Structures are given as structure tokens and as C-alpha cells.
Amino acid sequence: MFERAKETSAHHGKWMPAVVVDMLWSAGFKQVGFQDYVDYDFAILNAAERATYMTHPVSNELSQKYDHPDYRHIFQDKVEFDRVFSEHLHREWMVVDAGNASELRAFTERQGTIVTKEPVGQAGTGVHRYHAAEVDDWDAFHAGLFARGELLVEEVIVQHPDLAAVCPGTVNTTRVTAFFDGERAHILAMAQKFGRGAVSDQMTFGGFYTMLDENGHALGAGYDSHAHVHETHPDSGFRIADFRLPMMDEVRAFVDRVARVVPQVQYVGWDIVVTPTGPVLVEGNWGAGVYENKPSVTGIRTGNKPRYREAIGF
Incomplete structure (x- = not known):
């Protein structure tokens, strides 16, 4: 919180202790996350303007x-x-398992470039991109994806x-x-x-x-x-x-x-x-x-x- 308050104080020319108090009050009484306060410039907004903003605590509810x-x-x-949403993806995809190295190779060579994803992740974590031309050992490539949990393979969207x-x-x-x-x-x-x-x-x-x-x-x-x-x-x-x-x-x-x-x-x-x-x-x-x-x-x-x-x- 203090790091965010310091950043806000410097950016908007506000007295830092006042920013800290305002952030705490906004979090405790108005369901405004500390990062919300920074991202939406609450330090320069009045009460009526702030009330028009969706915040993460309210969204979570x-x-x-x-x-x-x-x-x-x-x-x-x-x-x-x-x-579940396959018909709305409009692209090819497959799942890596222990015995489908040849299928993975055929898929990757057909696409040229693929995107792999770990089944559970957020904010872009666990997403990778590979080019068929850069793969020398397809068995090792398959084993690496499987070991790292990069199990979902998709065609690149144009x-x-x-x-x-x-x-x-x-x-x-x-x-x-x-x-x-x-x-x-x-x-x-x-x-x-x-x-x-x-x-x-x-x-x-x-x-x-x-x-x-x-x-x-x-x-x-x-x-x-x-x-x-x-x-x-x-x-x-x-x-x-x-x-x-x-x-x-x-x-x-x-x-x-x-x-x-x-x-x-x-x-x-x-x-x-x-x-x-x-x-x-x-x-x-x-x-x-x-x-x-x-x-x-x-x-x-x-x-x-x-x-x-x-x-x-x-």
C-alpha cells in the first residue's frame, strides 16, 4: 500500500500521508482495492466521479x-x-499425452507455428510459442511439453x-x-x-x-x-x-x-x-x-x- 501511495503522491503531486489515509478509507468503506485507487487516478477524482468506477472487490462479489x-x-x-467451446474457437487444437508424439509432430508441421498452454494459468503465464522449423528432435520436443505441463496445443490465430x-x-x-x-x-x-x-x-x-x-x-x-x-x-x-x-x-x-x-x-x-x-x-x-x-x-x-x-x- 505504501509503495502505491508513494507512486500516487509523486504522480499527482498529493501529500503522501493524505493519500495513505484516503486509500485506507476507500478500501474500508468504498470497496476500492489499492491498485484500483492507483490505476483509476482516484487521487484526482471527487466522490461522485469515483462512484462511477467498477472496482475489483465489487467485481469479485x-x-x-x-x-x-x-x-x-x-x-x-x-x-x-x-x-466445451470448441465450435467458437475456429482453430485446430490438440492435447499432448504420453503416447502421441507422432500426432504432435504432424500437427506442428502442418501449422508451422503453434501455441502451447498449461491447462491452469492466468495473466499469460504458461503460454509458449514454437516453430516447427526449429525442432530437431520431435521425441524430445514432445517429452518436454509433457514434462512441463504444456498440454494444450493450438493453431495460431490470424x-x-x-x-x-x-x-x-x-x-x-x-x-x-x-x-x-x-x-x-x-x-x-x-x-x-x-x-x-x-x-x-x-x-x-x-x-x-x-x-x-x-x-x-x-x-x-x-x-x-x-x-x-x-x-x-x-x-x-x-x-x-x-x-x-x-x-x-x-x-x-x-x-x-x-x-x-x-x-x-x-x-x-x-x-x-x-x-x-x-x-x-x-x-x-x-x-x-x-x-x-x-x-x-x-x-x-x-x-x-x-x-x-x-x-x-x-
């Missing part, structure tokens, strides 16, 4: 209430997720040119947080993540994000939780505020379709990628997490909580 515990395992295990224009070396995912009320899926917030050429666009790989409006337009520059702001993509030079997610009508329809597959898990953070032929599913997160607007970057001093309240009724 929604997950516990609306995501049935008997079905959460589908979203926690990436292999099980691919099985993203839409509008996404590739920002960062061609990483498949850039869109986080769509949605609530399924039993009749339709309500989109609550959308964040566009951008990578830095690594296998994942998560912050642990140097990635960052920008919030999108309901029509897919970026609200401003990109940012992360480490005080880095990107007016342009560091590698391509693309101006982040100029980005617009293509195929928004298809994205809305796609989110509504995938939300119906396991309706017992109502509150989900869907990671999707828009390809030249439409959206495809990467994964779903039953603990949806929170992506929100950052006022010091965008100049917008309100968040998405009213949309959550309207859809969910809390």
Missing part, C-alpha cells in the same frame, strides 16, 4: 454471486474450456489487418466483460489489449490496453498498471487513440452466442480476437477482473459502473 461454483472449472481448465497494423507480432485480444441475464448478454466494458511481439499481450509480457466505447473506438492512449502510457505503439508507431475495433456488430452477436454455452456462469470476461472472417474465442474468465478508464490519460473522469448496475441490478 458479482463473480461469486452469478458464476455457479459447479461450472467454474470449465473456465479454469483451458483444455476443458476448449472442449488476426484482422486492423489489429495487425498496431502489433503484427502478437495476437491482440479484446477483453469483453459481459453479463448474461438468461435472455441476452449485456456488454459492460471493452478493453483492447496490445502486445509487444511476444506470445501474449498481457502486461507480464510488456502489453498494455486502451478502453473502447460501445462502438469499438479507443477512448485515448494506451496504459498499464506500471505507470506506462503509450500515445503510440512503441514498435509500430500506430496512434492508439485512432484505433477502432472492426466488425463490432459481429462482436456483439458473438458475445451473445458464447454467453449461452454455459449460462450458469453469467458474469464473464471474454477474451476474443477479431479475424478477417469474424471474431474467435480465446478464453473466458469467470473471475472477470476489471478494466477501466484512466482519467489522467483520457481526460474522461467517469467509469463503467452505471452500465454494470443497469444490466445486473445491484
Whole structure:
């Protein structure tokens, strides 16, 4: 907490003891996580503006209430997720087991490049990328994947040119947080993540994000939780505020379709990628997490909580 308070004090020119007291009060009485306080610039917002922001403690309560515990395992295990949501992945995949080295070789050589995933992981951990041309010993390659628990193997997604224009070396995912009320899926917030050429666009790989409006337009520059702001993509030079997610009508329809597959898990953070032929599913997160607007970057001093309240009724 003190590290975050020190960072906030320096960034916004606020007296550090006052920031500490405000952070503690916000956490104790307003369900604001310490990182929420930093990420959403609460130090410069008034009470009415703060009240418009979704926070992680509130989001966690929604997950516990609306995501049935008997079905959460589908979203926690990436292999099980691919099985259940297979028709919405729109890519080939396989599972490594003790005796399928030849199958793995055939799959990898056919694809050229593959992505492997450990069945349980988060924030991009356990995700790797391999090229067939770099494998010399296929038995050893298979044994290595099996020993390390990299059991899920997937075809690499080909993203839409509008996404590739920002960062061609990483498949850039869109986080769509949605609530399924039993009749339709309500989109609550959308964040566009951008990578830095690594296998994942998560912050642990140097990635960052920008919030999108309901029509897919970026609200401003990109940012992360480490005080880095990107007016342009560091590698391509693309101006982040100029980005617009293509195929928004298809994205809305796609989110509504995938939300119906396991309706017992109502509150989900869907990671999707828009390809030249439409959206495809990467994964779903039953603990949806929170992506929100950052006022010091965008100049917008309100968040998405009213949309959550309207859809969910809390």
C-alpha cells in the first residue's frame, strides 16, 4: 500500500500521508482495492466521479454471486474450456499425452507455428510459442511439453489487418466483460489489449490496453498498471487513440452466442480476437477482473459502473 501511495503522491503531486489515509478509507468503506485507487487516478477524482468506477472487490462479489461454483472449472481448465467451446474457437487444437508424439509432430508441421498452454494459468503465464522449423528432435520436443505441463496445443490465430497494423507480432485480444441475464448478454466494458511481439499481450509480457466505447473506438492512449502510457505503439508507431475495433456488430452477436454455452456462469470476461472472417474465442474468465478508464490519460473522469448496475441490478 505504501509503495502505491508513494507512486500516487509523486504522480499527482498529493501529500503522501493524505493519500495513505484516503486509500485506507476507500478500501474500508468504498470497496476500492489499492491498485484500483492507483490505476483509476482516484487521487484526482471527487466522490461522485469515483462512484462511477467498477472496482475489483465489487467485481469479485458479482463473480461469486452469478458464476455457479459447479461450472467454474470449465473456465479454469483451458483444455476443458476448449472442449466445451470448441465450435467458437475456429482453430485446430490438440492435447499432448504420453503416447502421441507422432500426432504432435504432424500437427506442428502442418501449422508451422503453434501455441502451447498449461491447462491452469492466468495473466499469460504458461503460454509458449514454437516453430516447427526449429525442432530437431520431435521425441524430445514432445517429452518436454509433457514434462512441463504444456498440454494444450493450438493453431495460431490470424488476426484482422486492423489489429495487425498496431502489433503484427502478437495476437491482440479484446477483453469483453459481459453479463448474461438468461435472455441476452449485456456488454459492460471493452478493453483492447496490445502486445509487444511476444506470445501474449498481457502486461507480464510488456502489453498494455486502451478502453473502447460501445462502438469499438479507443477512448485515448494506451496504459498499464506500471505507470506506462503509450500515445503510440512503441514498435509500430500506430496512434492508439485512432484505433477502432472492426466488425463490432459481429462482436456483439458473438458475445451473445458464447454467453449461452454455459449460462450458469453469467458474469464473464471474454477474451476474443477479431479475424478477417469474424471474431474467435480465446478464453473466458469467470473471475472477470476489471478494466477501466484512466482519467489522467483520457481526460474522461467517469467509469463503467452505471452500465454494470443497469444490466445486473445491484
